[in-house]
């Protein structure tokens with residue numbers, strides 16, 4: 082597979098360092114609000130790379146961090162939402178004050194919402210979701226090591242800064258040279274005064290006396306981590322000194338990823354991330370999504386309009402990840418129409434005898450997605466298979482089912498199956514979980530009784546090799 086590497090500025094062949102095992106680190110959400118569809122497009126990039134690795138028969142390990150401390154209102158925004166007046170306040174704390182509850186309660190609420198959104202878009206869960214607030218010891222170790230090695234220093238007020246000039250190739254990722262970063266560029270406006278050089282940044286920040294939540298005691302005093310510190314600490318802890326692919330939104334390239342790279346490379350003495358891959362901006366109705374423009378769209382809004390969130394996934398796939406994309410409601414509605422037609426066709430083809438997928442079509446699809454995830458071209462292959470009357474229905478069914486392993490659009494879906502837009506009720510889920518447990522214990526009497534209870538509520542259960550599948554009986 083080939084991907085565009087932001088650092089080398091070329092499309093590179095990706096070869097995992099460990100034989101047939103790809104390691105992926107994805108910058109995750111700052112959990113102070115619902116992720117919008119632009120964020121979801123970025124998260125989808127990681128899923129596509131992991132699924133493509135799967136098509137090649139590789140294993141994957143995916144880590145995505147949860148930022149629940151240290152991301153300040155005037156740090157570069159995740160996904161481009163305009164945060165209004167940057168005042169150097171921690172985003173989680175500001176939201177906690179706004180909602181009148183504790184910082185971690187707010188963080189966990191939005192973290193749960195993030196996982197629901199991922200599931201609605203068929204984005205496979207990562208193997209690990211380390212939280213910044215639970216990785217403080219690792220960050221302290223990292224910072225102490227950087228100080229020892231002469232890459233960081235303690236400023237006058239007890240904050241610890243990274244010495245940007247100690248890294249020879251600082252700027253390699255973003256193209257920003259230290260000379261070009263003029264003093265006054267907003268890095269850490271609140272504590273600027275105690276650093277030695279304008280482009281240095283805080284690895285650890287001394288907390289103001291008024292701050293009572295999300296603070297930790299360290300050798301340098303009571304404070305909290307800088308946002309860039311966490312991704313180095315967590316990725317090094319979970320992956321050691323090498324990561325095959327690091328993903329994120331293009332707006333994270335600088336300063337977040339540039340600084341993370343400087344930290345990780347300085348502490349290990351090696352270039353830790355082998356390939357940096359960034360997803361482009363998403364516009365909605367031709368404009369950057371922002372609270373002030375009133376055009377922030379969430380996954381829930383798609384379901385609220387009676388559409389399948391997977392129509393959103395298809396709309397994303399109609400554009401290559403590193404192409405700026407203008408999303409509109411008409412685009413999502415168009416994708417829903419295509420999705421409905423494909424599912425109906427696939428259901429009709431499913432009744433025909435199975436037939437092998439023609440090799441050339443499979444190759445055409447693979448060469449499109451291998452070529453820097455050219456998903457628009459891959460979708461063209463599906464359209465030509467759909468139209469090609471020389472193919473048997475059985476072959477068409479097999480092709481769509483196979484391609485869906487990468488596309489993740491639930492193209493092979495039985496009528497009546499619950500969808501993200503029409504989820505199963507909680508009591509049904511509880512009964513299903515109980516039945517799963519009973520089956521695991523080989524307690525078939527209980528499992529049959531629970532099947533009857535589900536039937537009485539209007540749901541049928543089918544046992545498949547992947548576990549039980551629940552359908553609405555009436556559909």
Ligand SMILES: [Zn+2]
Pocket residue numbers: 107108109146312337
């Ligand atoms: Zn990050």
